[in-house]
Amino acid sequence: MIKTAYIHSNLYASYDLGPRHPLQQTRLIDIFDRLRLHGAFGTDLVSFDPIACIESDVLAVHSADFVDVVKRASKGESGLNLSLYGLGPGDTPAFRGMWENGLLYCGGSVTCANLVADGTFGRAISFAGGLHHAHYDHASGFCILSDIAIAINALKARGLRKVMYVDIDVHHGDGVEALFRSDPDVLTLSFHESGAWLFPGTGNVQDRGTGSAEQSVWNIPFAPNTGGDIWCDVIPRASSHLFDEFSPDAVVLQVGADALAEDPLGHLVMTRWEWLHTVEKLLQVFRDKPVIILGGGGYCRPAVVDVWSRVAMLASGQCWSDDLDEAYSVSSKDSWDFHHATMRYLSEQRDLSI
Ligand SMILES: [Zn+2]
Known part of the structure; x- marks a missing residue:
């Protein structure tokens, strides 16, 4: 049994890219409610509010110009050259309150870092984080601030020097890869659909880190329609090999749920069981580290709500039972309606680079 913290606030849902945008953080409220309904919270899985991070944490990762524009756009200031910073229209529109929300979701990931670093918890979850396309000086692919990089810095500052x-x-x-590609103490390992077919078009297998960090960037791309027979085998084996070789002090696991067959954006075809089984194997590989x-x-809402709530159960060593599905019943019609609405939205946004 590994004691697990679960960081959540309904304010996470104020990451608001618009009512018809594929990324809807209201999904996080559904997950929290589902877990609560199932009685998941207790001694094994403990919920906490996120503690907002501070501006200097953000400035350690992002350029001052970008942070300034995010803050001004957050107040609704007009006349800003937003497109220079990857902000709207299109895939990552600016919205009022984006700075305060950014401090909160980045703070949620830092709260995770602090809870595992002081040894209170072996694992910590914040599903509002994981926004892996955010860059040093611009937003990209629905992601504004890099909570991941800020959390990795927090782990390192708390003495967990080597992070995988x-x-x-x-x-x-x-x-994340770009922010740490010259840091030999941070190994980045990304499994994704090949950039030849899918946004952001990068992540080739031959890419390496720079300078002394040559061995700390790893990419394993998959062809469209790759299924569980390959994905579920490769991910735990490659992760285990690099985990043993790198010997990190802590692990950050990003569990984007868009490799599922139900997802409208990617073209990999994992079943929920295959996807969850892979996460379970990864947690087994990393079991002795924070x-x-x-x-x-994760753009098929019923699917992401289902698998992420099960990840929280798995991480805290709790079994799920079949009645978990009954507690959150979603018809396949809901799923397909959402799929069609998403595809319509995407085709309307001609500059949407997904
Ligand atoms: Zn994705």
């Missing part, structure tokens, strides 16, 4: 970042989102974790679990993509 593992990303199973269907998209390449380009932002682990932070962050969210990411």
